[in-house]
Amino acid sequence: MRLAKAADRLAGLGSDKWAVHIEGRRRATAGEDLIFLSIGEPDAPAPRAILDEAYKQMLAGRLRYSSGRGESSVLEALSRHYTKQTGRPIGPDQFLFLPGTQTALFMAFKSILDEGDEVLLLDPYYATYEGVITAPGGVPVAVPLDPDNGFHPNIAEIEKAITPRTKALLLNSPSNPTGAVFNAAEIKAIGALCKKHDLWIVSDEVYATLIYGNNVFVSPFFDKDLEERTIVTSSISKSHALPGFRCGWIASSPEFTAQALSITETMLFGSQPFLEDATALALDSHFPEVDAMRHAYEARARLLIEGLKSCKTVSARMPEGGMFVMVDVRKTGLTGEDFARRLLAEQKVVAMPGESFGACGAGHLRVALTVDEKQIAEAAKRIVKLAESLL
Numbered sequence: 001m002r003l004a005k006a007a008d009r010l011a012g013l014g015s016d017k018w019a020v021h022i023e024g025r026r027r028a029t030a031g032e033d034l035i036f037l038s039i040g041e042p043d044a045p046a047p048r049a050i051l052d053e054a055y056k057q058m059l060a061g062r063l064r065y066s067s068g069r070g071e072s073s074v075l076e077a078l079s080r081h082y083t084k085q086t087g088r089p090i091g092p093d094q095f096l097f098l099p100g101t102q103t104a105l106f107m108a109f110k111s112i113l114d115e116g117d118e119v120l121l122l123d124p125y126y127a128t129y130e131g132v133i134t135a136p137g138g139v140p141v142a143v144p145l146d147p148d149n150g151f152h153p154n155i156a157e158i159e160k161a162i163t164p165r166t167k168a169l170l171l172n173s174p175s176n177p178t179g180a181v182f183n184a185a186e187i188k189a190i191g192a193l194c195k196k197h198d199l200w201i202v203s204d205e206v207y208a209t210l211i212y213g214n215n216v217f218v219s220p221f222f223d224k225d226l227e228e229r230t231i232v233t234s235s236i237s238k239s240h241a242l243p244g245f246r247c248g249w250i251a252s253s254p255e256f257t258a259q260a261l262s263i264t265e266t267m268l269f270g271s272q273p274f275l276e277d278a279t280a281l282a283l284d285s286h287f288p289e290v291d292a293m294r295h296a297y298e299a300r301a302r303l304l305i306e307g308l309k310s311c312k313t314v315s316a317r318m319p320e321g322g323m324f325v326m327v328d329v330r331k332t333g334l335t336g337e338d339f340a341r342r343l344l345a346e347q348k349v350v351a352m353p354g355e356s357f358g359a360c361g362a363g364h365l366r367v368a369l370t371v372d373e374k375q376i377a378e379a380a381k382r383i384v385k386l387a388e389s390l391l
């Protein structure tokens with residue numbers, strides 16, 4: 001039997017990127033003791049009150065079909081949250097509640113792309129981005145980011161990649177994998193460029209609560225002038241350590257959400273009311289666990305970087321946000337892929353090759369900060385050990 005072209009387009013976009021992680025899992029199942037730095041899954045427990053709220057609402061009968069857009073509990077909470085964040089009124093009609101950022105990204109591109117439309121994505125980029133663009137018939141166009149500029153954007157490079165088929169730019173700040181947080185001037189310049197060329201901005205803000213040092217989170221959605229072309233995607237997966245809840249959303253203009261709603265309803269027919277109520281509580285509350293996670297990742301990043309300092313051939317910049325550190329292994333003479341494979345085989349540490357995130361991730365390892373300080377310190381020692389054995 002013949003499947004749709006979309007299935008062919010997506011085949012092969014996934015598993016080879018995860019080959020080192022999958023090999024790590026195989027070895028762990030066979031009894032090897034490994035340090036896993038490969039997956040961006042929060043290791044802290046979720047705030048208990050959110051779980052209690054979900055349970056309470058389940059027992060209270062919040063188990064019926066939800067409205068396609070989302071329950072008023074969560075739409076009102078999102079409205080309060082974004083009104084506070086942007087400093088202007090953002091109505092409940094500006095959201096679509098969806099199962100996680102991943103679905104929100106899928107919905108965003110399904111709603112704006114026609115076959116052959118191009119989407120600019122800044123390379124290195126999150127592993128599923130090519131898929132969410134390709135699935136509805138879009139064409140991902142990678143724009144290089146320079147590792148020696150901390151993976152920050154070069155506006156002229158972005159503009160060079162724009163063609164008459166360019167429909168959108170996909171932004172991810174704080175970035176997975178690079179840890180870059182784009183500053184206000186960069187967001188302004190990107191916004192102006194998208195306005196000039198009439199492009200959508202899809203802004204994946206799933207790491208917005210994880211900002212380090214003096215960096216500040218800035219979204220194109222903060223600018224009223226960019227609202228009509230901006231589609232924010234986010235969730236409580238990372239902020240509240242609840243990836244299994246699959247609770248996320250789109251924030252955009254009332255016009256966009258009204259039109260995209262018909263696609264959402266066709267696909268989803270509404271999320272789970274008790275989880276929507278629990279998400280409302282997450283958005284309306286200030287849980288110390290959220291700050292504690294940020295502090296823990298930041299401390300782990302510092303520890304990792306400190307642990308690599310003695311080595312002349314590997315180095316890393318302090319991430320400005322997010323959950324990852326990019327370790328530069330170019331001076332070892334190995335590719336990121338080869339370094340990751342040898343790190344697994346010889347040092348029993350599982351990290352992602354930078355190449356899994358695009359050509360500009362080459363010669364890097366992406367380290368997830370989702371294990372405790374003891375393991376981070378030990379992993380740093382083993383990375384240095386491998387690098388020094390190559391001298």
Ligand SMILES: Cc1ncc(COP(=O)(O)O)c(C=O)c1O
Nearest residue numbers: 040100101102126176206235237
């Ligand atoms: C950049 C980025 N976007 C989206 C996602 C998916 O998040 P969610 O659990 O909200 O679907 C992830 C998960 O790792 C991510 O790193």
